[in-house]
Amino acid sequence: MARDDVSNAEVSGADPRGEPSAILRPDLAAPLLDLSRHHPRESLAPFVDYLWIVRWTISDVHRQQVLPQPKIHLAAEAGRLRVQGVSREPFYRTFTTSGQVIGVAFRAGGFRPLLGSSVGALEGKVVPAGELWPHDDAPVAARALAEEEREAMAKGVEDYLELIAPEPDPMVDEVDAIVSRIETDTSIHRVDQVAALAGTSARTLQRLFIDYVGVAPKWVIQRRRLLDASERAHSGPVVWAELADQLGFSDQAHLIRAWTAAVGTPPATYVRETGNWVPRG
DSSP states (O other): SSSSSOOOOOOTTOOSSSGGGGBHHHHTTTTTTOOOOOOOOOOOOOOOEEEEEEEOSSSOOOOEOOOOSSSOOEETTTTTEEEEEESOOOEEEEEEEEEEEEEEETTTTTTHHHHEEEEEEEETTTGGGGSSSSSSOHHHHHHHHSSSSSSHHHHHHHHHHHHHOOOOOOHHHHHHHHHHHHHHOOOOOSSHHHHHHTTTTTHHHHHHHHHHHHHHHHHHHHHHHHHHHHHHHHHOBBBBHHHHHHTTTTTHHHHHHHHHHHHHOOHHHHHHHHHHOOOOO
């Protein structure tokens, strides 16, 4: 599991990070999945945003969906450490019986120093870590998944990442700052706005994002707007035409098309499935 932030419980002393609004149908996920998020150790902070651990014990099958993040993830699951590139497709994870997964969410741009080349090559892919670096990932994953203490799980994965010995790249801070601005500034709706803020051309910004983030800036901007729509959808009735205008979509149809492409179902279907309220507009 990766590219997700299924939010339920936080371990005492851990820092809650990530984006709860990226969890689709959160009311269904909350009783089933126990998530904790943790700061990385200091040596990995230039590259890693946070580590996450998901634990579950359920009597039935639960299929969880999230909106993918503009970040690379590494997860210990099914006996391997797997690097998961940014995906523009709807992302699902099916949970059965009981288990646990530990993952690493890299900063936007933070995985490039570890890969040593453009992360755009990883878009939509899942690659075993042992295919990227000369260190066997299987024993690391097996030990991490066998641990009962979260701290011990995190230590094993962090020790593995330190073996790679990435060199800090000052461009990571710049890229991460640009992505953070997109995700916090609700007035940003277009690539040319981001390029102006970054003091570069739209074409140069495009190349930078593909190289460091793995996807184009347009996708990151639209994802942020869909997160805003998700937050509204989870909080009460929505007039979709008005929301489309507020979020900078050309019209309601544009918002509905973008939502359907990202989530897999139209907004009206989504809110019916949540069962909480009836949409308007």
